[in-house]
Amino acid sequence: xxxxxxxxxxxxxxxxxxxxxxxxxxxxxxxxxxxxxxxxxxxxxxxxxxxxxxxxxxxxxxxxxxxxxxxxxxxxxxxxxxxxxxxxxxxxxxxxxxxxxxxxxxxxxxxxxxxxxxxxxxxxxxxxxxxxxxxxxxxxxxxxxxxxxxxxxxxxxxxxxxxxxxxxxxxxxxxxxxxxxxxxxxxxxxxxxxxxxxxxxxxxxxxxxxxxxxxxxxxxxxxxxxxxxxxxxxxxxxxxxxxxxxxxxxxxxxxxxxxxxxxxxxxxxxxxxxxxxxxxxxxxxx
Amino acid sequence: xxxxxxxxxxxxxxxxxxxxxxxxxxxxxxxxxxxxxxxxxxxxxxxxxxxxxxxxxxxxxxxxxxxxxxxxxxxxxxxxxxxxxxxxxxxxxxxxxxxxxxxxxxxxxxxxxxxxxxxxxxxxxxxxxxxxxxxxxxxxxxxxxxxxxxxxxxxxxxxxxxxxxxxxxxxxxxxxxxxxxxxxxxxxxxxxxxxxxxxxxxxxxxxxxxxxxxxxxxxxxxxxxxxxxxxxxxxxxxxxxxxxxxxxxxxxxxxxxxxxxxxxxxxxxxxxxxxxxxxxxxxxxx
Numbered sequence: 001x002x003x004x005x006x007x008x009x010x011x012x013x014x015x016x017x018x019x020x021x022x023x024x025x026x027x028x029x030x031x032x033x034x035x036x037x038x039x040x041x042x043x044x045x046x047x048x049x050x051x052x053x054x055x056x057x058x059x060x061x062x063x064x065x066x067x068x069x070x071x072x073x074x075x076x077x078x079x080x081x082x083x084x085x086x087x088x089x090x091x092x093x094x095x096x097x098x099x100x101x102x103x104x105x106x107x108x109x110x111x112x113x114x115x116x117x118x119x120x121x122x123x124x125x126x127x128x129x130x131x132x133x134x135x136x137x138x139x140x141x142x143x144x145x146x147x148x149x150x151x152x153x154x155x156x157x158x159x160x161x162x163x164x165x166x167x168x169x170x171x172x173x174x175x176x177x178x179x180x181x182x183x184x185x186x187x188x189x190x191x192x193x194x195x196x197x198x199x200x201x202x203x204x205x206x207x208x209x210x211x212x213x214x215x216x217x218x219x220x221x222x223x224x225x226x227x228x229x230x231x232x233x234x235x236x237x238x239x240x241x242x243x244x245x246x247x248x249x250x251x252x253x254x255x256x257x258x259x260x261x262x263x264x265x266x267x268x269x270x271x272x273x274x275x276x277x278x279x280x281x282x283x284x285x286x
Numbered sequence: 287x288x289x290x291x292x293x294x295x296x297x298x299x300x301x302x303x304x305x306x307x308x309x310x311x312x313x314x315x316x317x318x319x320x321x322x323x324x325x326x327x328x329x330x331x332x333x334x335x336x337x338x339x340x341x342x343x344x345x346x347x348x349x350x351x352x353x354x355x356x357x358x359x360x361x362x363x364x365x366x367x368x369x370x371x372x373x374x375x376x377x378x379x380x381x382x383x384x385x386x387x388x389x390x391x392x393x394x395x396x397x398x399x400x401x402x403x404x405x406x407x408x409x410x411x412x413x414x415x416x417x418x419x420x421x422x423x424x425x426x427x428x429x430x431x432x433x434x435x436x437x438x439x440x441x442x443x444x445x446x447x448x449x450x451x452x453x454x455x456x457x458x459x460x461x462x463x464x465x466x467x468x469x470x471x472x473x474x475x476x477x478x479x480x481x482x483x484x485x486x487x488x489x490x491x492x493x494x495x496x497x498x499x500x501x502x503x504x505x506x507x508x509x510x511x512x513x514x515x516x517x518x519x520x521x522x523x524x525x526x527x528x529x530x531x532x533x534x535x536x537x538x539x540x541x542x543x544x545x546x547x548x549x550x551x552x553x554x555x556x557x558x559x560x561x562x563x564x565x566x567x568x569x570x571x572x
Contacts, residue, residue: 110364
């Protein structure tokens with residue numbers, strides 16, 4: 001999967017998160033360790049691509065892009081903790097609490113979450129755009145967004161969810177932050193409400209497709225490419241799209257959601273790179 | 287200690303945190319459980335009092351006040367977790383992870399932190415004021431503020447801090463969020479930079495005095511009034527102002543910092559209630 005934005009995103013992230021020489025350097029190093037662990041940088045890429053779609057300057061959206069990636073990173077750190085998924089590895093390296101310790105990982109996650117909102121205010125944009133971005137990012141990543149989805153995800157381990165509940169879990173757990181990313185791009189581009197609504201809808205469908213493919217890869221993926229063991233969902237007794245709908249139907253649904261996402265953006269000029277990215281995500285191997 | 291703001295603050299907090307009827311209600315209940323556990327409501331009170339000092343309308347600062355209290359509450363929830371201070375009780379009730387469970391407490395903390403920033407954007411103030419408040423609150427509560435102080439606090443359990451390090455720990459751990467509270471009040475009152483700087487300095491001194499008195503109460507306080515066992519610092523082998531300077535010298539320093547704080551605000555008209563609160567905090571029993 002080609003993504004030409006990655007070097008610029010990682011350079012900006014690095015600048016925001018370079019650990020200072022202080023007495024609390026250890027936690028700052030943990031923040032950087034997790035944020036600089038690579039990954040597809042998908043969410044910040046959506047910020048920049050939607051800014052382009054809104055005829056904005058992606059450079060001015062870079063702070064928003066980094067903020068969304070910080071939220072994503074904190075959620076992974078906290079998700080890996082022993083009281084949550086208890087995962088020792090992430091992207092082929094020890095997870096944050098294994099590399100450092102639990103208290104440091106907890107605080108590094110808290111600090112990344114907080115730094116995300118500080119970073120939004122660093123964008124070279126108007127106070128109106130910044131305040132709107134804070135509101136959207138907080139709503140999408142909080143209790144009625146991503147965190148709510150994580151709560152549902154934990155509940156789905158102990159009780160089998162209905163199809164409706166499973167769908168809602170994925171919308172919140174994965175879709176909400178992707179929606180925020182797309183919407184923040186539009187806000188940075190200062191575009192109209194129609195595109196903002198389209199960004200929200202694209203993010204919803206793309207998020208669903210993305211999570212379903214995650215489920216599929218957890219069953220049939222290549223451990224070396226994924227950087228983590230396959231079969232962890234089954235080992236945790238987790239109910240996923242694959243366990244509920246089966247492999248074939250899940251592939252079909254991922255393709256359908258991807259098509260819905262594509263339909264939304266194809267009306268816009270300058271949507272080639274976003275279209276290509278959307279298509280590649282459907283056939284991704286990691 | 288009288289605080290006439292408490293009923294209004296608690297009514298506003300309750301409105302922001304009423305758990306919705308959703309599949310993730312359990313975590314929303316955990317948020318409300320911890321936020322509605324009472325306490326002195328000191329930080330939101332500082333927001334409202336400094337707004338008054340800035341000749342602003344405290345009602346318009348209520349969202350800022352609630353946001354600061356949410357940050358304070360999340361920090362207590364995460365601080366009580368087993369990997370941190372491992373405290374089973376808080377304000378005379380089971381701590382959040384004992385009442386619910388660790389995963390729920392972790393996520394409730396994350397959600398309160400996030401909701402704090404969403405709540406700032408709900409204030410009936412200009413986008414300039416909101417963006418400035420986001421920046422100040424994030425800086426003061428993140429890695430270079432409160433969270434940095436928590437990291438240092440943990441380190442002070444294993445290695446004896448110098449007087450300088452201990453002072454810096456208290457400035458960050460306790461002072462930074464109180465500074466944010468005072469500054470957010472001034473921002474809500476749309477006052478000048480002089481008062482903003484005075485609010486920052488007042489918060490620093492008041493925060494130091496407050497934390498030193500906490501240390502003193504942990505040795506000599508009344509368990510019933512405090513709602514928690516005394517002697518926990520000593521049991522944890524924690525280095526505090528009392529262990530480093532002794533009881534008498536600590537009392538003296540708390541009085542000196544309080545006097546410095548009082549000197550800053552006495553120049554302002556309408557500072558009677560803030561002066562009274564500042565004085566009462568020095569002789570508080572809980």
